[in-house]
Amino acid sequence: MPDVDFVQLLTPEGERVEHPDYSFTGDDETVRGLYRDMVLTRRLDVEATALQRHGELGIWAQLLGQEAAQIGAGRALRQQDYVFPTYREHGVAWCRGVDPLRLLGLFRGVDFGGWNPSDHNFNLYTIVIGAQTLHATGYAMGVQRDGVVGTGDPDRDTAVVAHLGDGATSQGDVNEAFVFAASYQAPVVFFCQNNQWAISEPTTRQSVIPLYRRADGFGFPGIRVDGNDVLATYAVMQSALQRARDGGGPTLVEAYTYRMGAHTTTDDPTRYRHSDEVEHWKLRDPIARVEAHLRRNGLADGEFFEQVAREAEELGVHLREGCRQLPEPVVTDLFDRVYTEISPELADQRDEFADYVGSFEEAVR
Amino acid sequence: MTTMKLTLAKALNAGLRKAMEDDPKVVLMGEDIGRLGGVFRVTDGLQKDFGEDRVVDSPLAESGIVGTAVGMALRGYKPVVEIQFDGFVYPAYDQIVTQVAKFHFRSGGRIPMPMVIRIPFGGGIGAVEHHSESPEAQFAHTPGLKVVACSNPADAYWMIQQAIASPDPVIFLEPKRQYHAGAVEVDLDATPDPLFTSKVAREGDDVTVCAYGPTVGVALRAADAAAGEGRSLEVIDLRTLSPLDLGPVEESVRRTGRCLVVHEAHVNLGVGAEVAARLTESCFYSLEAPVLRVGGLDTPYPPARAEHQWLPDLDRVLDAVDRSFAW
Numbered sequence: 001m002p003d004v005d006f007v008q009l010l011t012p013e014g015e016r017v018e019h020p021d022y023s024f025t026g027d028d029e030t031v032r033g034l035y036r037d038m039v040l041t042r043r044l045d046v047e048a049t050a051l052q053r054h055g056e057l058g059i060w061a062q063l064l065g066q067e068a069a070q071i072g073a074g075r076a077l078r079q080q081d082y083v084f085p086t087y088r089e090h091g092v093a094w095c096r097g098v099d100p101l102r103l104l105g106l107f108r109g110v111d112f113g114g115w116n117p118s119d120h121n122f123n124l125y126t127i128v129i130g131a132q133t134l135h136a137t138g139y140a141m142g143v144q145r146d147g148v149v150g151t152g153d154p155d156r157d158t159a160v161v162a163h164l165g166d167g168a169t170s171q172g173d174v175n176e177a178f179v180f181a182a183s184y185q186a187p188v189v190f191f192c193q194n195n196q197w198a199i200s201e202p203t204t205r206q207s208v209i210p211l212y213r214r215a216d217g218f219g220f221p222g223i224r225v226d227g228n229d230v231l232a233t234y235a236v237m238q239s240a241l242q243r244a245r246d247g248g249g250p251t252l253v254e255a256y257t258y259r260m261g262a263h264t265t266t267d268d269p270t271r272y273r274h275s276d277e278v279e280h281w282k283l284r285d286p287i288a289r290v291e292a293h294l295r296r297n298g299l300a301d302g303e304f305f306e307q308v309a310r311e312a313e314e315l316g317v318h319l320r321e322g323c324r325q326l327p328e329p330v331v332t333d334l335f336d337r338v339y340t341e342i343s344p345e346l347a348d349q350r351d352e353f354a355d356y357v358g359s360f361e362e363a364v365r
Numbered sequence: 366m367t368t369m370k371l372t373l374a375k376a377l378n379a380g381l382r383k384a385m386e387d388d389p390k391v392v393l394m395g396e397d398i399g400r401l402g403g404v405f406r407v408t409d410g411l412q413k414d415f416g417e418d419r420v421v422d423s424p425l426a427e428s429g430i431v432g433t434a435v436g437m438a439l440r441g442y443k444p445v446v447e448i449q450f451d452g453f454v455y456p457a458y459d460q461i462v463t464q465v466a467k468f469h470f471r472s473g474g475r476i477p478m479p480m481v482i483r484i485p486f487g488g489g490i491g492a493v494e495h496h497s498e499s500p501e502a503q504f505a506h507t508p509g510l511k512v513v514a515c516s517n518p519a520d521a522y523w524m525i526q527q528a529i530a531s532p533d534p535v536i537f538l539e540p541k542r543q544y545h546a547g548a549v550e551v552d553l554d555a556t557p558d559p560l561f562t563s564k565v566a567r568e569g570d571d572v573t574v575c576a577y578g579p580t581v582g583v584a585l586r587a588a589d590a591a592a593g594e595g596r597s598l599e600v601i602d603l604r605t606l607s608p609l610d611l612g613p614v615e616e617s618v619r620r621t622g623r624c625l626v627v628h629e630a631h632v633n634l635g636v637g638a639e640v641a642a643r644l645t646e647s648c649f650y651s652l653e654a655p656v657l658r659v660g661g662l663d664t665p666y667p668p669a670r671a672e673h674q675w676l677p678d679l680d681r682v683l684d685a686v687d688r689s690f691a692w
């Protein structure tokens with residue numbers, strides 16, 4: 001494991017440290033909130049993984065180990081900001097107020113994302129690697145045209161976040177997004193969670209220089225942050241987002257973290273990585289360090305931790321009970337979603353198909 | 366006679382291994398195909414045995430993979446590209462359609478483009494979106510590309526080797542839901558049928574059912590069920606979609622007078638439409654009913670829990686048989 005240079009404000013042991021350029025401005029209440037978010041996000045992940053094991057989900061993309069990166073990035077947002085996630089951003093979805101149950105639909109196979117993106121300023125998950133980075137950039141170009149960049153009004157100036165993984169940085173779409181964002185100085189932050197692996201391929205297959213330095217060549221700043229440090233991620237993202245809102249243009253933030261779990265529940269990481277690597281990262285757990293900090297400095301009492309644990313239990317029940325009740329997809333309904341105005345030939349196909357399905361129901365009766 | 370008991374995935378693995386042993390210019394390229402052996406394990410163990418220069422874990426960029434494969438081919442190599450899932454071929458679509466397909470043509474026939482692009486295709490595995498698609502028509506519609514689909518382990522073993530030996534670029538479609546289905550004995554000393562030919566998979570007298578890839582199994586099961594009702598279906602495994610080999614189909618249709626084409630791809634402007642049009646020309650006076658298409662509905666692929674309804678299944682095939690007879 002190379003020693004990496006990144007912005008860190010809370011050590012793995014839970015010590016607050018200073019950084020010349022970034023500081024965490026939140027109060028103790030904010031830290032407790034970030035802790036709660038991370039615990040609940042982890043619970044959501046654990047619960048969804050269990051639901052997959054029980055056959056309730058077809059697959060689940062785990063975020064275990066990436067809670068700090070996602071909560072730090074998610075809580076640095078303002079209401080008016082807009083987020084373009086990959087398929088793993090369950091923690092950011094949580095911060096955007098999406099009911100975690102809605103995240104399960106895609107993985108259960110009942111829909112493609114059960115939330116309305118415009119209710120949460122949180123786009124649907126994008127599975128095609130990198131595609132969303134261009135959408136984010138284009139959305140940010142729209143924001144520019146709406147005149148809500150650099151007005152100085154904190155409730156109007158808007159930034160956009162494109163989430164991506166380390167593997168994604170190889171895609172043409174991502175590199176084109178960097179070009180467009182730089183060319184137009186679009187108010188977008190590229191938030192790359194370098195979790196060290198793209199399925200079985202290490203980040204070194206994608207890049208021989210640290211990812212954050214890619215930004216240099218495109219002409220905008222890149223910064224690497226300890227992605228297992230929620231305070232640092234929060235601070236760095238706040239700064240990058242503010243720069244975008246102020247009209248300063250794009251930033252690439254590389255959150256240096258680790259995918260503790262498998263790529264998805266269908267993956268078997270023992271085929272390509274060593275367990276000592278996983279052990280190494282266990283010592284850098286994003287939640288444990290905040291808990292250590294809170295406890296050691298008396299910033300939270302037993303009642304607080306119990307309360308969070310109770311909420312986690314409730315969330316578990318909500319997911320377990322709700323998952324089985326998610327409405328099943330109905331094929332005849334799908335036809336009506338293909339176009340805003342269904343074509344006559346598709347309407348015919350829908351009706352014929354409905355008759356066909358109906359003929360079985362009659363036969364049963 | 367040497368035989369091996371192989372699943373479709375293992376047969377492809379054995380075929381790839383044989384091709385790599387026979388020709389040192391064969392190079393495999395793709396995401397996660399090395400140490401992991403591919404997400405479906407089709408290339409399992411090949412990097413260990415042939416090294417990282419011949420089994421290349423590529424950066425995550427499909428246009429990059431196919432584009433660099435073009436360059437490798439120009440340098441005399443025979444790239445075999447793995448696209449991880451059907452829905453992720455599109456970043457490479459530009460390279461495939463504008464470069465791979467046209468090189469031989471543009472060079473006045475001087476420069477061949479021997480390349481195989483392997484694509485796991487089709488649904489039925491309960492996957493999330495973009496993992497269950499059937500894009501064959503988009504490639505079959507492109508002059509310069511040949512498109513084949515295997516449906517069983519023996520064909521997989523031979524067809525992959527033949528595709529690699531072909532001097533033209535071949536889109537090689539693999540029915541992913543059958544990768545790990547039942548292993549069968551494959552005769553490794555057999556003389557395989559030529560690559561670009563279709564084949565009768567089951568003989569019958571009443572209706573000709575054309576299928577390929579994952580729907581061959583569906584058609585065969587429908588034939589079993591129909592036999593119970595006194596109807597005899599002849600099932601033809603098309604195997605090659607571009608070029609199409611309709612000789613055996615025409616011979617069959619002249620006897621049966623009825624024909625269905627079954628594929629998972631959307632019916633609109635699909636392979637079935639082409640088969641129907643050609644049969645209308647070649648067998649017009651033999652047909653007792655129009656050629657009927659049974660396929661995926663003309664919506665994007667549905668969420669997994671609706672796929673069993675969306676995909677053509679035994680009932681939809683039998684329903685089409687009834688409709689053909691009722692004509």
Ligand SMILES: Cc1ncc(C[n+]2csc(CCOP(=O)(O)OP(=O)(O)O)c2C)c(N)n1
Binds near residue numbers: 167263396
């Ligand atoms: C265009 C495209 N190609 C391939 C895939 C298959 N695939 C899904 S996730 C993945 C690895 C992604 O790695 P990374 O960008 O690092 O994100 P992570 O999954 O680690 O969060 C691949 C290859 C895909 N979804 N889209």
